[in-house]
Amino acid sequence: MQLELLNEQGQATSKVDAPDTLFGRDYNEALVHQVVVAYQANARQGTRAQKGRAVVAHTTKKPWRQKGTGRARAGMSSSPLWRGGGRIFPNTPDENFTQKVNRKMYRAGMASILSQLAREGRLAVVDSLTIEAPKTKLLAAKFKAMGLDSVLVIVDQLEDNLLLASRNLPNVLVVEPRHADPLSLVHYKKVLVTKAAIEQLKEILA
Numbered sequence: 001m002q003l004e005l006l007n008e009q010g011q012a013t014s015k016v017d018a019p020d021t022l023f024g025r026d027y028n029e030a031l032v033h034q035v036v037v038a039y040q041a042n043a044r045q046g047t048r049a050q051k052g053r054a055v056v057a058h059t060t061k062k063p064w065r066q067k068g069t070g071r072a073r074a075g076m077s078s079s080p081l082w083r084g085g086g087r088i089f090p091n092t093p094d095e096n097f098t099q100k101v102n103r104k105m106y107r108a109g110m111a112s113i114l115s116q117l118a119r120e121g122r123l124a125v126v127d128s129l130t131i132e133a134p135k136t137k138l139l140a141a142k143f144k145a146m147g148l149d150s151v152l153v154i155v156d157q158l159e160d161n162l163l164l165a166s167r168n169l170p171n172v173l174v175v176e177p178r179h180a181d182p183l184s185l186v187h188y189k190k191v192l193v194t195k196a197a198i199e200q201l202k203e204i205l206a
């Protein structure tokens with residue numbers, strides 16, 4: 001598999017050899033969906049809570065007598081049928097949303113996403129990505145010159161200047177290969193990978 005090598009103007013100058021095990025796989029839509037959904041589910045904290053009928057503030061007095069009113073029978077105002085009553089099956093703070101994904105499945109899903117990005121032309125390689133100072137303006141100008149507005153950058157080693165400059169850009173994320181996740185790969189329009197990062201991705205995912 002060969003990937004485009006971009007210069008600082010965003011133009012493809014040559015091709016770079018990449019491992020087929022990582023960038024030449026068939027697209028497995030079901031597996032990618034499962035990996036992305038599991039990643040989002042595992043990020044949920046589950047800290048929200050709702051009140052059941054035993055917890056909601058109410059009186060135990062019978063709202064009206066059992067017979068003779070013409071209305072339906074009612075025992076207390078905490079009934080889930082009533083406005084302000086408790087929930088029948090309330091959410092609890094200790095609810096667990098995690099989904100298990102085997103390591104082999106996760107690696108195959110990531111490789112499937114990278115392969116599809118390469119086929120669609122949304123993944124490219126750069127020699128390196130550095131800036132002289134931790135200035136957002138410098139990095140924004142570099143991406144503008146390359147014609148990129150939404151980009152995920154995977155670098156072999158994250159420098160402080162690059163990290164600090166990218167934090168205020170809303171559609172830019174710079175990570176190391178070990179922190180690349182399936183949701184970010186799918187979300188951003190373009191993915192830039194440095195040459196050295198390809199070798200690290202191969203060790204991690206292949």
